[in-house]
Amino acid sequence: MFKKVLAGVAAAALSSVGLAAPAANADHSWNNYHWARTSNPFTLKLGDNVNASWDGYLATTSTDWTNSTVVDTTIVPGSTTGKKCAATAGRVEVCNAAYGQRGWLGIASINISGSHITQGTVKLNDTYFTTAKYNTPAWRNVVMCQEVGHTLGLDHQDEDFNNADLGTCMDYSNNPEPNQHPNAHDFAMLESIYSHPDSTTTVTAQTDSSTGARIGDTPRSWGQRVDGSQARGVSTYVQNLGGGHKTVTHVIWAL
Numbered sequence: 319m320f321k322k323v324l325a326g327v328a329a330a331a332l333s334s335v336g337l338a339a340p341a342a343n344a345d346h347s348w349n350n351y352h353w354a355r356t357s358n359p360f361t362l363k364l365g366d367n368v369n370a371s372w373d374g375y376l377a378t379t380s381t382d383w384t385n386s387t388v389v390d391t392t393i394v395p396g397s398t399t400g401k402k403c404a405a406t407a408g409r410v411e412v413c414n415a416a417y418g419q420r421g422w423l424g425i426a427s428i429n430i431s432g433s434h435i436t437q438g439t440v441k442l443n444d445t446y447f448t449t450a451k452y453n454t455p456a457w458r459n460v461v462m463c464q465e466v467g468h469t470l471g472l473d474h475q476d477e478d479f480n481n482a483d484l485g486t487c488m489d490y491s492n493n494p495e496p497n498q499h500p501n502a503h504d505f506a507m508l509e510s511i512y513s514h515p516d517s518t519t520t521v522t523a524q525t526d527s528s529t530g531a532r533i534g535d536t537p538r539s540w541g542q543r544v545d546g547s548q549a550r551g552v553s554t555y556v557q558n559l560g561g562g563h564k565t566v567t568h569v570i571w572a573l
Contacts (some may be wrong), residue, residue, distance in 0.1 A: 346488060346503075348473040353567070354434040354516040358388040363409040364571040365465065367396030372414050372442065375455075382463060382499045388512040389470060403439050403533075405429060408522030410438040410469045410513050412462075417443045419537045421548055423452065426468035427533045427540075427567040428448060429559070436520045436563075438469035438532060446572050459498035461570060463487035464478045467500065468568045471511050475503060477552055479573070490551060492573065531569060533557075540567045 353362065368376055392560045396411055398404040403413035405427070425441040430502025442461060446452045464474075464487045475488045483491050486501035533539060548571045557565040 336528055340483050340520055345510075346473045346475045346507055348468060348471050348568075349566075350433050350471075350511070351428060351430055351435050352433065352471040352511050354518050354520040355512075356477070356515055356517070356519055358512055358515075359386070359390050360388070360512075360519075360521055361390045362470070363394045365396035365406060365409055365411040366393050367398055367400050367403065367413040368442070369400070369414060371444075372458070372462070375458045376412055378459060378499075379462045381467050383466060383470065385500070386505050386508045388508050391466070403441050405437040405439050405533075407437045408442060408520060412440040412442075412466070412468065414442040414444055414447075416445045417441065418445055420445075420535050421571055422569050423447070423457075423572050424465045424570045425567055426465040427565055428469055429563060429565050431520075431563055434516075434520050435469070440465040440469065441533075441535075442452075452572070455493075456494040456498055460487045460494040463499060464570065465568070467504065470508060472504060472507060477546075477550065479551055486529065490570075520526065533565060540569070541565065551570065 353360065364376065364380055366376060376393060380393050384390045397406045398411050398413065400413040400415035403411055405411060420443065420487045423443055423446050429436040443483045449457060467488055472488055474490060475484055475486055477490045479490050479492050483489060483493060484501065485496050486504055487497055487499060489497050489503055491497050537555065540555035543553055543555050546553035551571050552572060553569045555567045559565060
């Protein structure tokens with residue numbers, strides 16, 4: 319019942335979000351990337367490879383995105399380590415480690431076959447999250463929420479750090495406080511992305527090394543930069559894996 323009520327609020331609020339914040343993308347689907355599934359809501363597993371300092375934020379993010387009417391996220395034991403953060407087919411592995419002074423706070427990578435997401439990873443860089451600037455609940459919430467949001471098929475609503483906050487973790491902002499969770503626009507967008515059924519499913523629990531994400535800690539390992547820059551605070555990279563498979567990576571840079 320709560321989800322149905324929220325869906326109605328999301329539909330009603332979508333236009334008001336656009337009126338209040340015209341800078342927001344009316345459509346912030348990430349190139350129509352989505353998990354193949356035969357019905358809604360579908361359950362997406364989030365592999366817990368994070369330590370105790372992140373467990374609460376992963377739980378909050380899972381609860382937040384499960385408020386969608388089309389997807390339920392559930393936290394399961396991870397199948398990798400934080401430093402390695404190897405992908406597993408049919409789910410998202412969420413990891414944290416001190417990845418070094420690479421310039422980035424978080425990375426969300428998805429493997430795609432056509433427009434279908436087959437697996438994903440989220441990496442959170444403790445080299446920055448243990449500093450005074452970023453070691454706050456607000457920064458941890460917004461980055462965790464945003465990176466998991468990408469693995470669902472969402473892009474950013476807005477990439478201007480200096481305009482009015484939109485009240486969503488899919489907004490880029492210098493002030494994370496009002497942007498720690500999804501908003502009605504995000505839920506409405508997910509409903510649009512997952513409005514059609516697929517004849518097959520990519521939401522499985524089988525390891526498939528042939529399509530494994532090969533993502534390291536530096537831009538050299540992410541493939542070709544196709545959008546954004548470190549100066550802008552956001553970048554997107556694409557790596558061709560062959561056989562119709564690609565890894566697409568969103569990067570949020572430290573300010």
